[in-house]
Amino acid sequence: MGILEEAFEENVLTTRVDWLLNWAKLNSIWPMTFGLACCAIEMMAVGAAHHDIDRFGAGAFRATPRQADLMIVAGTVNFKMGERVKRLYEQMPSPKYVIAMGACATGGGPYFKYGYTVMKGVDRIIPVDVYIAGCPPRPEALLEGLMTLQDKIRRTPVIRKPARLQPADLA
Numbered sequence: 001m002g003i004l005e006e007a008f009e010e011n012v013l014t015t016r017v018d019w020l021l022n023w024a025k026l027n028s029i030w031p032m033t034f035g036l037a038c039c040a041i042e043m044m045a046v047g048a049a050h051h052d053i054d055r056f057g058a059g060a061f062r063a064t065p066r067q068a069d070l071m072i073v074a075g076t077v078n079f080k081m082g083e084r085v086k087r088l089y090e091q092m093p094s095p096k097y098v099i100a101m102g103a104c105a106t107g108g109g110p111y112f113k114y115g116y117t118v119m120k121g122v123d124r125i126i127p128v129d130v131y132i133a134g135c136p137p138r139p140e141a142l143l144e145g146l147m148t149l150q151d152k153i154r155r156t157p158v159i160r161k162p163a164r165l166q167p168a169d170l171a
Contacts, residue, residue: 018158025069025095026153027057029146032068034088037075039102039136046139056146065091070149071126072142076104076111077119089126097153099145100128103135110135 035043046053053059062068065088077085089096100122103109111118122128129152132145 021158022154022156026150029056029058029070029097029149029153030060030062030068031058031070031072032065032088032092033061033063034071034085035074036077036081037102037104039074039105042136042139043072043074043101043142046142051139051143053143053146056143056150058146065089066093068092069095070097070099072099072101073105073122073128074101076109077122078117079119080117082119082122082125085122086125095156097129097149098122098126099130099132099142099149101132101142101145102137103133106131106133 035041045051047059047061058070065071069092071085071089071092073085089098100106104111104118105122106128108115108118108120112120119125130145130149132141134141
């Protein structure tokens with residue numbers, strides 16, 4: 001015990017594993033550079049000095065899906081582009097998150113009724129964690145969506161209890 005007591009002195013920190021891992025994840029979100037239409041300009045504005053997305057730990061926009069854990073779908077998704085969106089999403093490492101930004105990405109936007117080539121929401125091909133309304137949404141809305149995603153990450157359990165076997169599962 002003497003060696004262990006002298007090794008740490010006053011620098012011992014105790015916490016929950018869930019809290020520590022979620023804190024690390026929510027303060028190091030790396031979004032993928034992926035803009036499809038006018039919403040991408042607002043997304044770029046969030047990275048500028050006026051809005052400063054770096055204070056949330058999400059300022060390093062990655063150019064490859066293998067280094068990103070957040071896909072911000074900003075703009076109109078056509079059916080042809082939907083295949084590429086799905087492929088890029090599948091190349092991202094887990095845990096991965098998606099923000100649908102703007103009216104076009106969330107529900108087809110102004111092309112909903114007559115745009116036969118426009119997908120009526122990106123959630124038809126990939127799971128979406130946060131929806132941001134607007135056409136195009138303001139940069140502040142994207143920051144609010146990022147904070148909503150951080151709250152979702154904060155509440156996510158990392159270590160789960162094993163599922164109990166039900167009598168029906170044994171048969």
